Amino acid sequence: MSTTSPALGGLLALALLGACQTPKPATSVKSAALPASPRPAEAPLIWKNEAFALYADRVEQGPHVARAVSRTELTSSYQSPANAYQDPRITFKFSLNGTDNEMAPGQDHRIVAIPRAGSTAVETPVLTFGQQFVDKTEVPANTYLAPNTPLTIRLDLRPVLAAFKKQGYFTTYAGEKLYAQDFKGVFVAGNTAPLSWDFANLAGKQELELKDPDDNGIYEVTLVLNQPAAAKTTATAWKKTLNTDDLPQYSSDYPLPDALYNLALEEARRAVEPDGTFRTGQEWAGVWTRDISYSIILAQAVLQPKVAMTSLLRKVSANGRIIQDTGTGGAYPCSTDRMIWAVAAWEIYLVTGDEDWLRKVYPIIKNSLDDDRQNAYDAQSGLVRGESSFLDWREQTYPRWMQPVDIYQSENLGTNAVHFQANQVLAQMAERLGEATVARQAREQAARLKQGINEHLWLAEQGYYGQFRYGRNFLSLSPKAEALGEALSVLYGVADADRARQVVARTPVTAYGIPCIYPQIAGIPPYHNNAVWPFVQSFWALAGAEVGNEASVLESMAAVYRPAALFLTNKENFVADNGDFAGTQINSSNMLWSLSGSLGLVYKVLFGMRFEPEGLVLRPFVPQALQGRRELTGFRYRNAVLDIELQGFGRDISTITLDGQPLPDATIPTTLTGRHTVRITLKNQAPVAAGTNRVANQFAPETPAVRYAAGRLSWAPVAGASAYQVLRNGQFAARTTETSVAVTPAAYAEYQVVAVDGQGLESFASEPLVVAARPAQLVQLESGAPKSGKLYRGFSGAGFVEISKTVNTRLAIPVTVAETGLYALDFRYANGNGPLNTDNKCAIRTLRLGRQPLGTVVLPQRGVAEWSNWGFTNPVLVQLPKGTHTLTLSFEPANENMNGEVNQAMLDYLRVTRVE
Secondary structure: OOOOOOHHHHHHHHHHOOOOOOOOEEEOOOOOOOOOOOOOOOOOOEEOOOOOOEOOEEEEEEEEEEEEEOOOOOOOOOOOOOOOOOOEEEEEEEEEEEEOOOOOOOOOOOEOOOOOOOOEEEEEEEOOOOOOOOOOOOOOOOOOOOOOOEEEEEOOOHHHHHHHHOOOOOEEOOOOEEHHHHOEEEEEEEOOOOOOOOOOHHHHHHHHHHEEOOOOOEEEEEEOOOOHHOOOOOOOOEOOOOOOOOOOOOEEOOOHHHHHHHHHHHHHHHHHHOOOEEEOOEOOOOOHHHHHHHHHHHHHHHHOHHHHHHHHOOOOOOOEOOOOOOOOOHHHOOOOOOHHHHHHHHHHHHHHHHHHHHHHHHHHHHHHHHHHHHEEEOOOOOOOOOOOOOOOOOHHHHOOOOHHHHHOOOOOHHHHHHHHHHHHHHHHHHHOOOHHHHHHHHHHHHHHHHHHHHHHEOOOOOOEEEEEEOOOOOEEHHHHHHHHHHHHHHHHHOOOOOHHHHHHOOOOOEEOOOOOOEEEEEOOHHHOEEEEEEEHHHHHHHOOOOHOOOOHHHHHHHHHHHHHHHOOOOOEEOOOOOOOOOOOOOOOOOOOOHHHHHHEEEEEEEEOOEOOOOOEOOOEOHHHHHEEEEEEEEEOOOOOEEEOOOEEEOOOOEEEEOOOEOOOEEOOOOOOOOOOOEEEEEEEEEOOOOOOOEOOEEEEEEOOOOOEEEEEEEEOOOOOOOEEEEEEEEEEEEEEOOOEEEOOOOOEEEEEEEEEEEOOOEOOOOEEEEEEOOEEEEEEEHHHHOOOOOOOOOOOOOOOOOOOOOOEEEEEEEEEEEEOOOEEEEEEOOOOOEEEOOOOOOOOEEEEEEEEEEEEEEEOEEEEOOOOOOEEEEOOOEEEOEEEEEEOOOHEEEOOOOOOOOHHHHHHHHEEEEEE
């Protein structure tokens, strides 16, 4: 957790050690801005908190200083503390095939990596797979992990191998069967580099694979911990070397923001590939839909519209649909945030006025939304399903029990805000193109999404939205805040004026910025979890400006400027605990959306640019601590070039002129041509004071693992928990301080348990556990369709059925139910076409009763070539009258995935469960 020491000079320990102290309770801070009066012979102080200070010409963080030598040159003394004082307590667990399958979440092995006297190496005892080992060695004060410490980890895998030999498979702690023919290796995951908790990528890391050199069932691996050679560093100086004079030039009374603007301009130019597309980051080649789209919205539509167009068109499939980035379970429709492409395309049109562009992108957006409405929209809740927008690393923001199919089933704030705006965009495009029916339907869909978000995701007590609804047949709302979604709900008008003000004032923010989620997830290393992303911070600044919250705007600007100045590049992310770039799982310099966010602070916050169909509206927002004169010259808007002068502070305009004449409605007309001068004077009146919710960076309790036996639910005690909440069918049922509770089997019930700590922070709900008096009905599919001849194992009945784009494209499935009621229909399936965390081969089908669509069935990837790894699809809830019905499972045009060629799975049976 972040230190909360009030003295800036006392941050030496934080900066060097990343030390943790007991956090102060959450507080509401009315304003973090300090008077802008200069200290003697020094540049004025703009903003300061317990972690760092921002001056007109520099950033100070403990002993580290970043300074603007000029508007085109920066220096920094920052050094990452990542390798300086590492904890010798190493936690880890083993993994078969790169899956988190040894022990329940929260149960890890621990070794204290302090060598014995006379040795420099550490070795574990021989551990047995599935049996927790905890080294209880006391760690003396001021004792740290020595550089280059060899750690040998030894594992007895003989129980697993014996199970393979005896019965052909090993049953994991979760009851899943891993067949001998699918076994690829055993790996180790953990908390200290080169270990990582990134299970999904373990199989590709040979250095983390254990080997059996003696062929005796004892596997081992030796790792070198805390390697100084692996310490990440950044430059100590930056000086402009590229010519960016053709891009808008910015100057003000503040040397540091000016220099950071020029740094971002130069990095924007470096982010263009020879083929005319954007490079996502220095370490990220290729074009990513969400990255380029958010970057275009923040700044690149203004800065480099031709590159923006080329990049967006690169993310269109052969059938004229927006390409969803690869990700969870084969991505689409587990991930559905591709529609941010539509918002970016509209931004380009508003900036350029290019009618040919409008006509080109309109059918792409319409067709993509049409498919999404069939594949991902939930008619009952009014929400769209799918993964949190940009938070596409499963364990980083979801409970570890959630499989890709569970992520598809979830309904997330940020992704729903994106779809709301995409439908708004489609409506505006359709109106301009004379498509009145499409426009009406899109506005109606947007209204349903808005209603669904405000009805199902709003947390009235907290004053902001929850991150997502999740579960199986019954969903509950996670109370975690999700920064990007909160910002988009304000910017796009999902929240009404009162709620928007609450969202900005009450969403938790930490010392180094607004974290992607809050509170953090225990046991998951920083990346989306326990991290701040500058591009998200920039959207948060836009949200603050939208509602007139000066404290939030200035806090956000400081949180964007600090890392760019200290690191001398626009990094992808940094650790929320200590503000360091080196502690996250993956990072990159010259990150497109980070640099675009920095530029967006100038264009969209300070100068307040709003691109509308009627013209460029100017609504400047200048915090009082940044008052003064600033200029933006050579700014291209459609067929005009603008030189804009801005004077004063606040958000209310005193005067605004175009070439010396008053400018009606502060709007530059779309018909303007040639070069012109705009002068704006603000009233020097601060907005009504509003607060921000500054909190310590805290971690929620671990998720309970719940069992059922003999009429009782039970679970192991969760560290830090003071009470437990029991959910029944997604609703609160009981609260207890015990670790078990009696339940009575009824017709059907799904139970979950939430751990709550003394501060009221909640864990994720445990995996839904069904307690039912009657079993589900199983319909063996091979009884009505040719069974596959493939030699896969683990199926039930007499075999299984293959489905693909050419095999069994339509299955007729007779189902008889004894009673009228609400039934959950799902399929036991296998999909070995790819890993859980990437690729694009999620299979998709449409389930119908006669011609009536019942829902989409999603069959995500479950592991590379793991065709004997069986799981369940998402449940489709449907009212069925008593009697016999014929269901059809079909491959329809909307069911195309992002691969286009492989859309395949194996089906074992249909499960029919009465839930009401």
